[in-house]
Amino acid sequence: MTELKRTPLFALHQKLGARMVPFAGFEMPVQYRGVIDEHLAVRERAGLFDVSHMGQIHFAGAEACTALEWLVTCPIDSLKVGQVRYGLLCNTDGGCVDDVTVHRLSECEYFLCVNASNIEKDLAWITANAPRSANLTIDDRSAKTGLIALQGPAAQSILAPLASIDLASIKRFYFATGKIGGIEALLARTGYTGSPGYEIYVAADDAARLFELLLDAGQSAGIEPAGLGARDTLRLEAALPLYGHELDDTTSPLEAGLDRFVKLEQGQFLGADAIVHKRNAGLSRKLVGFELLERGIARAEYPITHQGKTVGVVTSGTHSPSLGKAIGLAYVPPALSPLGSEFEVWVRNRGLRAQVVATPFVSGTSAKTAANPSGKAVGKP
Amino acid sequence: MSDTEIPDDLRYSEEDEWLRSEDDQCIVGVTDYAQQQLGDIVFVELPEVGSDVKKGQPFGVIESVKAVSDLYAPISGEVIEVNSALANQPELVNGDCYGDGWIVSIAPSNEAEIEQLLDAAAYARHIADRNA
Structure with missing residues (x-):
């Protein structure tokens, strides 16, 4: 170890x-x-x-903006100095390498705040995919x-x-x-x-x-x-995703409902083609928030069934201290994603009834404002 | 864990349950050490009254905010009562684990199993060894 x-x-x-x-x-x-x-x-x-x-990974130099525009799903050039944006690093299959926040320090200087579990993976991925240029330095300042x-x-x-x-x-x-x-x-x-x-x-x-x-x-x-x-x-x-639960290398940001952090209509970025392809083909699953209607607590990886068939999986679940009830996030087929849809969460060999509810679960903890304060389409510069 | 309460008049299992013999039944709960380790308890899954439990086998589940843990029967026997107050107030286990936070009452099928349980001093050593 x-x-x-x-x-x-x-x-x-x-x-x-x-x-x-x-x-x-x-x-x-x-x-x-x-x-x-x-x-x-x-x-x-x-x-x-x-x-x-x-982790904190710094980007500096005349090529920093162009490099990040390619590496991150959110718009970079339109970031003001002193502004932060949430975005994703996507692989060529359109899966999520990590979810990050991008901070613009000056005209040609930025830093990403990244998940601890992904620092080394991100660095390797960034090094492999950023343009090699004398006008770009990448520095891991995590430690x-x-x-x-x-x-x-x-x-x-x-x-x-x-x-x-x-x-x-x-x-x-x-x-x-x-x-x-x-x-x-x-x-x-x-x-x-x-x-x-x-x-x-x-x-x-x-x-x-x-x-x-x-x-x-x-x-x-x-x-x-x-x-x-x-x-x-x-x-x-607040229904904020956690890497390794709602997001991983095989999850599309669109399945996770993170469309507004992906600049699909603007230019090119790594993973864009695969994300568009998947969107056009139709998503096979969507992330939803649910509440249990029976006593028990849903936990990550518990299976979800509907009409006797396994159709999905819980990605995160807990007892909500603010609400005093069992809440969770899960991937289910799009047909089961509308508010009020019901399915069963399997807790120790018993299928407990669950219902899709609006997120964030606790009002005032808006995931939207937390991640996208302007309320505008993040894609529009 | 110097601040862990281990009453002298109870018997204990190595899986951190306590047992109190009362006439022909045994009241069972989890120890102060266990509830401290678990943290805020938010759900207890109880066995059915009338079901049989077997020494060392899981008979229920206790969940904190973070974790799911099995409850192990300290003795074999029949469940004659469960603490139904835990359905709405699982936090009783944190607040009063040796009193209102009791879990089940068992009619023992083999009295000798009670004598095999640890006394308070032995349970205190068991916790200390585990943390050593």
């Missing part, structure tokens, strides 16, 4: 009493006080997450970068007294650089919880200091350190 990596906050997590688990090659906190407490803290007040395991997510309705009021940046001026899916408690930071108004908040990029060496500073600053507001357990239930209530 290869040795697990640790983020710069490992010692702090231990001090805070976290339960550590292996995740994506890292030893990460799954919970501190408890998943439900941490989940509700984010929805009602604020939660603080160490997501330093995630040098700490990333802390401050999420919840109290996030802005906790951060404001510490920040040299005017927080009100940062729109959703934009970022600014400045100092937080004297620490150099890139502050992005993004997140993976469905609640408002920020993701704060700092030098790895500053990450633990920033985490403690924010915990102190948020104490009166009721901030809680929050682990991967709450991160998963929060993102699932």
